[in-house]
Amino acid sequence: MNLKISPSVGVARLGNSPQQFCLSPDTIGGLPFEADAFGNKKGTIIQFKDDSGQVRRQGQLFKIFNEDGTEITLESTNVNSIVWTAHLANKKAAWYQYSELEGNLLYGNENSYSNRKVPFRNPEITDEKNRQQLIIDPGPRTISGVRQSIGFDENNVPAGYPSSYPPNEVDYGSSITTLGDLLTDDEGRLIVLGGYGHAGGNEPLTSYGGSNTWHDDISDGPVYCTITFNDNTPTVELQAWVIVGSPDFAPEIVNISTLSDSMFDVGVRKFNLVPEMFADGDYLPSYVANYQRDILPIIKRLGAYQWVSNVQSMMAFTSNVFDFSDPSETNKANRTNYFSYFRKANDKLNPSPNQPQEKLFKENGSDIFPMMPLNSGSNSVSNETIEKFLALNETQLFLFEQWVNGNFVNNPQFTPYAISEIDMASVGNCVGLPMCPGIEVTWSLQNENIYSAPYIISDQKGKNGYNTTGLTPSRDECEGGGCEPGDLTKRMACPWQADFFQCTIQYINFSDPEINKDTRLQTDTLVTKKTWQQSGAEYSSTEVTTTESKEPLPPSYYTYWWPPQSPWDVLSGELTLEKQQESYLPAGQQMNYARGINSFTQMVEHWSALAFIRNNNAQDQGFPYFTETERNNELFSFKEVGIGTISGNSEDNETTIPVFFIEENSEKIKEKSERAKKMVAFLEKRAFKSIKISGKTLGTPRSGTRSRR
Numbered sequence: 001m002n003l004k005i006s007p008s009v010g011v012a013r014l015g016n017s018p019q020q021f022c023l024s025p026d027t028i029g030g031l032p033f034e035a036d037a038f039g040n041k042k043g044t045i046i047q048f049k050d051d052s053g054q055v056r057r058q059g060q061l062f063k064i065f066n067e068d069g070t071e072i073t074l075e076s077t078n079v080n081s082i083v084w085t086a087h088l089a090n091k092k093a094a095w096y097q098y099s100e101l102e103g104n105l106l107y108g109n110e111n112s113y114s115n116r117k118v119p120f121r122n123p124e125i126t127d128e129k130n131r132q133q134l135i136i137d138p139g140p141r142t143i144s145g146v147r148q149s150i151g152f153d154e155n156n157v158p159a160g161y162p163s164s165y166p167p168n169e170v171d172y173g174s175s176i177t178t179l180g181d182l183l184t185d186d187e188g189r190l191i192v193l194g195g196y197g198h199a200g201g202n203e204p205l206t207s208y209g210g211s212n213t214w215h216d217d218i219s220d221g222p223v224y225c226t227i228t229f230n231d232n233t234p235t236v237e238l239q240a241w242v243i244v245g246s247p248d249f250a251p252e253i254v255n256i257s258t259l260s261d262s263m264f265d266v267g268v269r270k271f272n273l274v275p276e277m278f279a280d281g282d283y284l285p286s287y288v289a290n291y292q293r294d295i296l297p298i299i300k301r302l303g304a305y306q307w308v309s310n311v312q313s314m315m316a317f318t319s320n321v322f323d324f325s326d327p328s329e330t331n332k333a334n335r336t337n338y339f340s341y342f343r344k345a346n347d348k349l350n351p352s353p354n355q356p357q358e359k360l361f362k363e364n365g366s367d368i369f370p371m372m373p374l375n376s377g378s379n380s381v382s383n384e385t386i387e388k389f390l391a392l393n394e395t396q397l398f399l400f401e402q403w404v405n406g407n408f409v410n411n412p413q414f415t416p417y418a419i420s421e422i423d424m425a426s427v428g429n430c431v432g433l434p435m436c437p438g439i440e441v442t443w444s445l446q447n448e449n450i451y452s453a454p455y456i457i458s459d460q461k462g463k464n465g466y467n468t469t470g471l472t473p474s475r476d477e478c479e480g481g482g483c484e485p486g487d488l489t490k491r492m493a494c495p496w497q498a499d500f501f502q503c504t505i506q507y508i509n510f511s512d513p514e515i516n517k518d519t520r521l522q523t524d525t526l527v528t529k530k531t532w533q534q535s536g537a538e539y540s541s542t543e544v545t546t547t548e549s550k551e552p553l554p555p556s557y558y559t560y561w562w563p564p565q566s567p568w569d570v571l572s573g574e575l576t577l578e579k580q581q582e583s584y585l586p587a588g589q590q591m592n593y594a595r596g597i598n599s600f601t602q603m604v605e606h607w608s609a610l611a612f613i614r615n616n617n618a619q620d621q622g623f624p625y626f627t628e629t630e631r632n633n634e635l636f637s638f639k640e641v642g643i644g645t646i647s648g649n650s651e652d653n654e655t656t657i658p659v660f661f662i663e664e665n666s667e668k669i670k671e672k673s674e675r676a677k678k679m680v681a682f683l684e685k686r687a688f689k690s691i692k693i694s695g696k697t698l699g700t701p702r703s704g705t706r707s708r709r
Contacts, residue, residue, distance in 0.1 A: 015057035089486030098209030173200030194244030199495030221485030267454030573627025
């Protein structure tokens with residue numbers, strides 16, 4: 001009997017609603033599903049938030065399938081028991097500081113963390129045993145039967161397991177007490193729920209990449225299943241993996257290059273996934289692509305970016321200026337011209353800076369046009385291992401080349417690749433490129449050494465005995481040997497909300513392929529003056545904070561990171577009198593997505609106030625209409641600021657600029673609606689502690705600008 005768990009790599013997502021959750025989509029670009037308290041699927045999601053405005057956690061449902069596609073559950077006639085075990089962990093605090101592409105061994109061993117001298121997070125802790133205590137490691141959890149549950153908290157640690165948790169009390173933010181829960185539904189399927197979006201530490205926040213003493217409740221780890229039968233069928237043991245990521249605020253909008261695309265690329269080139277496409281180290285020109293399966297999805301993704309970013313030039317590539325589906329020789333000139341606007345991928349082992357991903361424009365005499373896709377590359381930030389602009393991965397580019405050459409068919413009834421739709425869908429809703437670091441996971445997922453087969457994470461279970469010794473804090477799984485719990489997410493920002501605030505837009509230098517940022521220092525001085533009265537006298541104090549940071553090197557171009565996961569330009573969507581009064585906006589106005597959340601610290605505390613971007617015309621796939629939904633508008637106040645207050649010229653006050661900010665007076669928030677009262681009640685119950693920012697090292701945002709247009 002050949003059984004497997006699907007998805008092979010599942011994706012759950014954080015939420016801060018105390019009780020309510022939903023289930024992850026099972027199609028790329030699909031919506032999550034409603035679920036009852038036991039995880040039984042109940043149809044497409046209705047609301048992403050609960051009635052107090054808090055985001056519902058998104059659980060990953062794991063199923064067991066026979067090779068013929070038949071699902072195996074406790075209701076199957078010969079099944080005696082299904083026992084699930086999962087082991088979640090967060091290794092961020094024990095890993096290296098985030099350093100763009102430094103440490104990525106795909107660029108050669110000379111790019112290793114040690115050779116690049118990348119520092120650890122929490123570097124003052126040097127002993128390996130003490131650094132192990134930086135890992136959030138609750139140990140494995142086992143569950144079986146129906147309608148069961150167990151948490152990844154300190155109350156359920158297996159006997160003898162050397163678990164480790166961060167402090168229960170923190171000076172800033174919220175402490176981490178759990179990484180989530182396991183549930184079983186009415187037929188014994190597994191649901192993995194992640195944490196509640198908490199983050200906290202004992203030092204002021206210092207960096208979008210990683211702050212000392214800080215933890216968050218992102219996690220990942222293996223999922224095991226043991227199936228016993230009532231007849232003589234041998235016991236079956238299976239393995240999968242789960243990633244717990246941040247919320248997907250625009251789930252129906254798909255990244256141009258997804259994590260499934262990255263995994264597929266590795267499978268094709270390194271694991272013989274499609275032998276008729278790739279063999280003996282090279283792509284085969286005889287391979288026949290399918291327009292519906294291989295090309296059209298990418299074209300649609302280019303167009304969908306318009307709902308979360310301003311990408312006017314990219315829209316030209318979705319406009320059907322010719323018949324994209326026509327493989328004829330007479331149409332080849334059109335296909336050739338179209339593809340000439342797509343930049344090729346860099347050779348990672350070539351040290352020359354003059355590579356395709358450092359080039360912005362296609363030039364034709366005095367004519368210029370930005371090359372595609374119009375995103376940042378995986379390092380447009382630092383001056384080490386530069387990759388300025390995005391390119392499709394190697395397999396995506398090869399399939400486009402087959403399309404250009406007419407080696408394709410236009411058949412909607414195509415044969416799927418040898419990866420199940422569920423396996424592709426779970427990771428297909430995650431970022432695949434660019435990876436700097438990414439949102440859910442980073443560039444380590446492009447390395448063949450972390451896989452045992454296509455879409456299968458290599459598991460280190462039994463090889464190092466971590467079930468009795470605990471997890472290792474500094475071993476690099478990209479060198480081989482399999483993954484431990486926490487390895488897929490440890491390279492991500494800590495806390496995740498700080499990088500989420502920053503990973504939005506980027507000013508990218510396009511004139512010098514060797515430099516992203518110049519060495520001139522920009523000095524910013526913040527003067528804070530406080531006044532108060534005491535015993536009839538008035539007092540004041542002034543605090544001056546100075547920061548220095550490197551500037552982006554002009555001339556630069558305004559581009560985006562991963563707008564489906566971190567939107568930037570969105571349409572307001574409130575349609576009623578009451579809701580528009582709360583939002584201060586008419587419907588249909590394009591606005592900055594995070595307006596009103598004006599700092600790292602506010603994002604750490606109030607990320608759940610952000611809107612979900614949803615298609616209001618989903619029944620007609622030809623004419624989507626995406627707008628904001630479920631934004632916690634009650635949290636924010638609004639003011640029209642006259643330009644004259646800045647220019648000093650009162651006549652300039654004829655023109656105003658909109659300013660959104662968080663209302664600090666909770667009583668004013670409560671007055672807005674019944675939902676506002678519930679939202680404030682939830683916030684007041686949280687043990688959140690106000691965060692300080694270290695002025696010495698935080699500097700300006702990674703994008704090089706504070707302007708949030």
